[in-house]
Amino acid sequence: MIVLASVALSADGYIDDSSPERLVLSHAADWQEVRRLRADCDAVLVGAETVRKDNPSLRTKDETLKAMRREHNRPEDPVKVTVSRSGNLDPRSRFFTQGSAEKIVIVGRNAPQANIGRLRRAATVVRAESETLSAAEIVEILERRGIGSLMIEGGSRILTLFLTEDRVDLLRIAVAPFFVGDPQAPRFVGEGRFPFGPARRMDVVHVERVGDMTVTLYALHARAADRAYLRRTVDLARMCPPSQTAYSVGALIVTPDRQLFTGYSRETAPDNHAEEEAILKAVRAGVPLKGSVIYSSMEPCSSRKSKPLSCSELIIRHEMARVVFATYEPDRFVDCCGERRLVEAGIEVTVLEELAAEALAVNRHILGGHNTR
Ligand SMILES: NC(=O)c1ccc[n+]([C@@H]2O[C@H](COP(=O)([O-])OP(=O)(O)OC[C@H]3O[C@@H](n4cnc5c(N)ncnc54)[C@H](OP(=O)(O)O)[C@@H]3O)[C@@H](O)[C@H]2O)c1
Known part of the structure; x- marks a missing residue:
């Protein structure tokens, strides 16, 4: 499976602030580019906290992109995937209610049956063998369901999981030209042992200015490059x-x-x-x-x-x-x-x-x- 991770950051590396409202880091031109990349994938994945906090719809939206997907015999929207140990998600959130794509929730082994029952009305629920999933397990579950390309759109814990396990092939980072400076806010990634450090540097494939944001695409593996x-x-x-x-x-x-x-x-x-x-x-x-x-x-x-x-x-x-x-x-x-x-x-x-x-x-x-x- 090809895995693309995409994230928008402030200039000081935050992906949100600590207020209840979602911090807007991007703008229309960047979102359009993200939608284009999303439309290129079989599935899009976000962590359960992003579903709860940001309430994203994760749809293709753009008519040209939808037509392009139809032309390639793909459904208009990529499959939506979220991961949750608990299965504690609201089936009325936009992740579940918007768009025609299949929605998949991968829950931990011990997720309460009541949560699963509630979600089954809105999504396909897959109970994993582990309580805390590895990126490899998530990839395996999705590959078994025929997904060959996955776009990960946050949040911090999901990005950390995939990056530390070296399961990301391409990484797109869009940097907004302002600071957050809020120690309670989530950063791009948490602590971890990352395979890329001073001795192993990522390959910069492309750098561009999108509106006032700087977008860098890194390749983490040769085939992805x-x-x-x-x-x-x-x-x-x-x-x-x-x-x-x-x-x-x-x-x-x-x-x-x-x-x-x-x-x-x-x-x-x-x-x-x-x-x-x-x-x-x-x-x-x-x-x-x-x-x-x-x-x-x-x-x-x-x-x-x-x-x-x-x-x-x-x-x-x-x-x-x-x-x-x-x-x-x-x-x-x-x-x-x-x-x-x-x-x-x-x-x-x-x-x-x-x-x-x-x-x-x-x-x-x-x-x-x-x-x-
Ligand atoms: N700027 C951007 O590009 C961007 C994009 C997306 C999100 N965000 C921001 O990111 C923040 C959320 O990030 P986050 O790190 O708090 O949360 P997250 O990564 O979105 O989701 C974390 C949740 O996912 C589940 N999870 C994570 N790892 C798991 C594992 N190994 N096994 C099983 N379940 C696992 C757990 O769900 P349960 O708690 O349900 O068990 C966990 O609480 C929000 O502030 C959002 O606005 C920013």
């Missing part, structure tokens, strides 16, 4: 000037010393490919690409009419170590054999086809119903 970088290439592909005769592709290079170079098709010249644009930026900056990883939303090309070197050839000449792409090039214009060329040159190739549908959807204007080979 691949997925996150590849997702960015799909986002980059959406920026391409449209063409009926060439695909819209995004590319991103990560150098061995973690410098990033991005590109998208036709970014600076009408016949430039995405990989070429990213490589050009690195070359202009004087950064050698030996040993780099290049991510591309589509298989790098193996022949070019307009240029002496194909993208595969450029990657080989720059001695890159690895290529990760989302989809093979459909055989609409040429019969591409980029993957074979790269492998023959000793470059490791990974195809992460879970993002293939999105990478192809960006090219719907060319492909129509035409699909992967």
Whole structure:
């Protein structure tokens, strides 16, 4: 299972204050981004205290996101999950009453039967084997129910549980530009033995400004980093000037010393490919690409009419170590054999086809119903 954790913090690391009202740390632009990430997951999880205190609905809300989920044969809202030792939750809270998604409450082994009976009218109740669950047990219960991607949205104790057990793959932290300074307020995480410290640092995949907030996406495991970088290439592909005769592709290079170079098709010249644009930026900056990883939303090309070197050839000449792409090039214009060329040159190739549908959807204007080979 892929686990994404998302949290909004004050500049001094608090996720709320100690007043009865929920502290608003985010704003519409950040919430929209969070909803987009939520819509990408099979399920969303919050701790029972967050259900009691914040009364969140955890719905997709946005019509475009709902349509996107329907298109991928998913229900409009991700499954909602909460964890509670006691099962002491109000079935009238918005977690239970809003949205069409299945609601799951995972309760501790000794949760009182009266609480379970009350919740069964509003949700699927799963009694765990432990009183205090581990993150591994929660993941196992959800995987058995067919959930392959989970977004955790707090609170502090649930985030601490998953992070200390090294069960988070991607971590999104949005920082609001103000202080709370309230010692009674909950912090992002509590005490614990975290697998990431000075000797093991997290990989910063992306940093952006969303309104007045700073959002950082960290990858905690290699496969999650691949997925996150590849997702960015799909986002980059959406920026391409449209063409009926060439695909819209995004590319991103990560150098061995973690410098990033991005590109998208036709970014600076009408016949430039995405990989070429990213490589050009690195070359202009004087950064050698030996040993780099290049991510591309589509298989790098193996022949070019307009240029002496194909993208595969450029990657080989720059001695890159690895290529990760989302989809093979459909055989609409040429019969591409980029993957074979790269492998023959000793470059490791990974195809992460879970993002293939999105990478192809960006090219719907060319492909129509035409699909992967
Ligand atoms: N800024 C943000 O992004 C953000 C997001 C979400 C929440 N928050 C804030 O976070 C605060 C709540 O955080 P919190 O740490 O107090 O609570 P929490 O993590 O939301 O929930 C804690 C509760 O979850 C259950 N639980 C936790 N670990 C468990 C385990 N290992 N096994 C079984 N059950 C377990 C227990 O429920 P029972 O007590 O029912 O047994 C526990 O009391 C609120 O102030 C909320 O506003 C902020």
